Amino acid sequence: MAQQVPDVDELEMEYQHLDFMEEMIDLGEFIENRRDEGEELQAQQLLVIQGIPVSFPGQPNPNQWIMMENIILSLSEGKNVLIESPTGSGKTLAFLCATLAWVHHQHQNQQRVPGGGETKKPVIYYTVKTHAQVSTVLKELRKTSYASPHINPLSNLKVAILGSRRQLCTNQDVIRNEHEESRDDACKRLHANFEINRQQQGQQLPLPTCPLYKPEEDDYFKNNRRCANGAIRDIEDITNSALVNQSCAYFGSRRQLASSDIVICPYNYIISSHIRNSVGIHLTNNIVIFDEGHNLQSVSCEEGSVSITLRNLRQIIDNCNNATRNPQAGGLLANKIRILSAALLNVWEWMVDPQTLPQTNADVLDAFRDFLDRDTVRNMENAVDYVINAIENEPTLGSGTAQEIRKFVSVLKLLYTRNAEGDGDNDDMILQNYFLQLENEGAVSRRLNIICLNASTVFGQISRQARSVLVTSATLSPLDSFQKDLGIPFEAPISLDQGIPASRYWITKVGSGPNGLELNLKSTSREVLALQKEVGQLVLKVCQTVPNGVLVFFPSNPFLQKMKRGWEQDPVEELGGRTIMSSINDAKHVVSEADMTDAVNTRELLRQYREQSRIGRGAVIFGILRGKLSEGVDFQDQEARAVISLGIPFAPPNAPTVFARKSSTSQLEYWRWYNTNAIRALSQCLGRSVRHQEDWGAMIMVDQRLIERAEDFRGMMPQWIEAETEAPRNQYNNFNDMIRSLQRFVAENNR
Numbered sequence: 092m093a094q095q096v097p098d099v100d101e102l103e104m105e106y107q108h109l110d111f112m113e114e115m116i117d118l119g120e121f122i123e124n125r126r127d128e129g130e131e132l133q134a135q136q137l138l139v140i141q142g143i144p145v146s147f148p149g150q151p152n153p154n155q156w157i158m159m160e161n162i163i164l165s166l167s168e169g170k171n172v173l174i175e176s177p178t179g180s181g182k183t184l185a186f187l188c189a190t191l192a193w194v195h196h197q198h199q200n201q202q203r204v205p206g207g208g209e210t211k212k213p214v215i216y217y218t219v220k221t222h223a224q225v226s227t228v229l230k231e232l233r234k235t236s237y238a239s240p241h242i243n244p245l246s247n248l249k250v251a252i253l254g255s256r257r258q259l260c261t262n263q264d265v266i267r268n269e270h271e272e273s274r275d276d277a278c279k280r281l282h283a284n285f286e287i288n289r290q291q292q293g294q295q296l297p298l299p300t301c302p303l304y305k306p307e308e309d310d311y312f313k314n315n316r317r318c319a320n321g322a323i324r325d326i327e328d329i330t331n332s333a334l335v336n337q338s339c340a341y342f343g344s345r346r347q348l349a350s351s352d353i354v355i356c357p358y359n360y361i362i363s364s365h366i367r368n369s370v371g372i373h374l375t376n377n378i379v380i381f382d383e384g385h386n387l388q389s390v391s392c393e394e395g396s397v398s399i400t401l402r403n404l405r406q407i408i409d410n411c412n413n414a415t416r417n418p419q420a421g422g423l424l425a426n427k428i429r430i431l432s433a434a435l436l437n438v439w440e441w442m443v444d445p446q447t448l449p450q451t452n453a454d455v456l457d458a459f460r461d462f463l464d465r466d467t468v469r470n471m472e473n474a475v476d477y478v479i480n481a482i483e484n485e486p487t488l489g490s491g492t493a494q495e496i497r498k499f500v501s502v503l504k505l506l507y508t509r510n511a512e513g514d515g516d517n518d519d520m521i522l523q524n525y526f527l528q529l530e531n532e533g534a535v536s537r538r539l540n541i542i543c544l545n546a547s548t549v550f551g552q553i554s555r556q557a558r559s560v561l562v563t564s565a566t567l568s569p570l571d572s573f574q575k576d577l578g579i580p581f582e583a584p585i586s587l588d589q590g591i592p593a594s595r596y597w598i599t600k601v602g603s604g605p606n607g608l609e610l611n612l613k614s615t616s617r618e619v620l621a622l623q624k625e626v627g628q629l630v631l632k633v634c635q636t637v638p639n640g641v642l643v644f645f646p647s648n649p650f651l652q653k654m655k656r657g658w659e660q661d662p663v664e665e666l667g668g669r670t671i672m673s674s675i676n677d678a679k680h681v682v683s684e685a686d687m688t689d690a691v692n693t694r695e696l697l698r699q700y701r702e703q704s705r706i707g708r709g710a711v712i713f714g715i716l717r718g719k720l721s722e723g724v725d726f727q728d729q730e731a732r733a734v735i736s737l738g739i740p741f742a743p744p745n746a747p748t749v750f751a752r753k754s755s756t757s758q759l760e761y762w763r764w765y766n767t768n769a770i771r772a773l774s775q776c777l778g779r780s781v782r783h784q785e786d787w788g789a790m791i792m793v794d795q796r797l798i799e800r801a802e803d804f805r806g807m808m809p810q811w812i813e814a815e816t817e818a819p820r821n822q823y824n825n826f827n828d829m830i831r832s833l834q835r836f837v838a839e840n841n842r
């Protein structure tokens with residue numbers, strides 16, 4: 092919603108507030124700029140929190156106060172922060188203002204110390220899970236006096252936004268020919284040509300290079316920090332801007348890194364030690380923020396795990412052998428590739444040997460002693476580091492193969508890493524942190540699984556290096572489990588109440604449909620036509636009751652497809668002889684996540700959905716729980732007047748990580764972990780609606796098991812959702828009572 096442009100007196104007052112920054116500002120220009128940006132900017136308030144001046148746009152809400160107090164106190168003491176705060180509570184802004192204020196204050200204090208010399212400001216790494224989140228962070232950043240020159244003309248905050256070549260490459264030929272050669276490989280080949288041309292100093296016809304790669308020029312990106320003042324609003328703006336200026340956004344953003352105050356990057360840039368090292372991210376004494384951090388445990392364990400089949404391994408070995416025969420491979424590079432290939436061949440021979448029986452844990456560890464011990468892994472690590480650097484200029488081995496080897500070696504390295512207590516040599520300790528398995532896969536193949544069970548194996552390195560790690564999300568409950576699973580200490584974790592008035596959201600669990608059929612949506616039940624139709628009629632009824640946009644989340648894509656097929660079959664008498672699907676089409680414009688096969692059509696279908704949800708009969712989107720729409724995509728106001736979750740998104744029991752946990756932990760511990768992960772994913776999708784104070788929406792969780800097994804799931808949802816679903820006013824005798832209550836809720840809010 093557009094913010095009101097403050098009047099001049101109010102602006103002058105804000106100007107006074109900025110005095111604490113001891114910076115001279117031209118008031119006339121300041122007011123003009125504020126008027127230009129009136130849509131986004133709010134009056135700045137000078138607050139004092141935990142003794143530190145904080146400039147904040149507007150009046151913070153109570154949750155933002157609590158967050159900022161907690162953050163500033165923890166930063167001062169070098170502790171970690173864990174805050175669960177509902178969607179729409181303004182956590183991004185609170186986290187930005189509190190950390191920027193603390194860094195600013197800290198730096199000023201250090202500079203005032205006589206003879207203190209030049210001190211380095213802590214860098215803030217703001218990590219995001221999705222592309223869309225980058226725009227959200229930039230939007231919030233621009234509201235602050237720390238970043239926006241429109242509020243404070245002398246603000247000099249330097250921002251870098253990191254991404255992969257897939258996101259930031261600006262060479263149109265490379266992008267166009269991606270089906271023939273990946274952007275990584277094409278860029279490396281052009282890069283190598285650049286080096287060859289340089290060495291030959293014009294003695295031969297130059298090889299083709301990337302015209303946008305200009306390492307020695309003071310190019311557009313080197314000094315340009317327009318991200319903060321509004322010219323750059325998302326990743327597309329960065330690439331477009333680079334294109335206009337004939338620059339490379341990928342290398343440009345990396346050059347910005349060394350002199351940045353705040354770095355916005357994907358999660359894995361921090362989680363993966365390999366990416367940290369190769370990009371040049373240094374965490375020591377710096378601050379790391381994980382927004383939407385609810386998946387950190389699984390992401391960290393994935394980073395520490397690898398699963399490889401005989402076929403994969405053979406392909407990697409063959410690629411290595413081919414690379415060593417490539418005349419471009421210099422002697423040293425070829426030798427390093429041979430070291431890797433020989434070590435991997437030993438693993439392959441062990442896996443393929445008919446005398447090697449399927450085995451787990453201590454047996455696998457015993458076998459590793461013969462061909463994959465600590466020294467071998469160290470040699471492989473040195474070799475793979477060399478190869479990855481060398482192929483930037485000598486692209487003999489595909490970057491995909493090199494990264495697969497790098498991943499395998501880095502997991503082996505973690506496996507053998509001594510833990511904080513220094514007893515990593517001990518097999519028992521390794522087997523507490525890891526599940527090792529060689530399994531048959533079908534009649535002829537085998538798979539080696541090295542599954543990390545303890546997130547602190549990976550995440551502990553980050554928390555030990557950084558000054559403070561700040562984790563927030565709307566769905567971290569239960570907090571004690573979250574801490575335990577992540578394995579790092581947090582100072583007094585907090586779960587904040589919903590700040591949006593209760594009259595603006597309506598939450599219920601539904602166990603039976605319009606015809607009274609019990610809705611147990613376990614995966615096998617998707618085959619039952621009667622159940623498909625009951626679910627379809629429920630979705631239809633909600634679409635007919637709620638205006639504008641409705642989000643419907645299915646537990647998996649096969650479930651979605653089965654349901655849709657059921658809804659397309661047989662006319663239904665109560666629907667005037669129409670099928671359920673055609674009736675849903677009458678009620679809403681239908682968009683499906685299953686059709687979002689690439690970035691381009693995802694953008695287009697989302698655009699269509701957003702547009703249609705705001706006009707006429709509205710729109711419904713069929714999404715998948717744990718899919719790209721259920722997390723990290725904002726649906727505000729009319730875009731989501733109801734969210735329906737169908738089923739519970741339990742992970743497949745045969746997934747390697749699930750099997751590993753089941754085999755390695757107690758029954759009690761396993762079920763706690765398994766249920767918590769499913770309920771957390773379910774809570775995430777509910778948070779897609781009701782995004783701010785004026786927003787409103789209904790949240791409907793459909794599955795009889797949520798009611799029957801309520802005790803098993805207690806404490807696994809954010810408190811405000813749990814309290815609301817259990818409130819007597821939200822218990823209904825039947826489906827029709829529930830729909831009548833929903834109608835009243837819509838009538839009260841849709842004014």
Ligand code: SF4
Binds near residue numbers: 304
């Ligand atoms: S140098 Fe930059 S623009 Fe050129 S190919 Fe590589 S990533 Fe793309």
